[in-house]
Amino acid sequence: MHLRPPSFDRGVTSFIWAVVFFLYLWFGMRAIGVSHGTSFVLAAVAGVLIFVFVRVLGEDAPGPPQAAKTRRRIP
DSSP, rough: OOOOOOOOOHHHHHHHHHHHHHHHHHHHHHHOOOOOHHHHHHHHHHHHHHHHHHHHHSOOOOOOOOOOOOOOOOO
């Protein structure tokens, strides 16, 4: 039996990345003394940008299968 992880839509994965980085940035800015409103707005803007970035560029499109390279032998 071959177990594979479930397939998630790219939008769901992008949203998860955005939420994780939003929380990381928000708590990080709060920890170093940035005001609550400023840290929330900056983290929210960064979260939206991260969402768009991962949504657009986050997954490689599968390419054509690699053809087996054959060597020509010179007699």
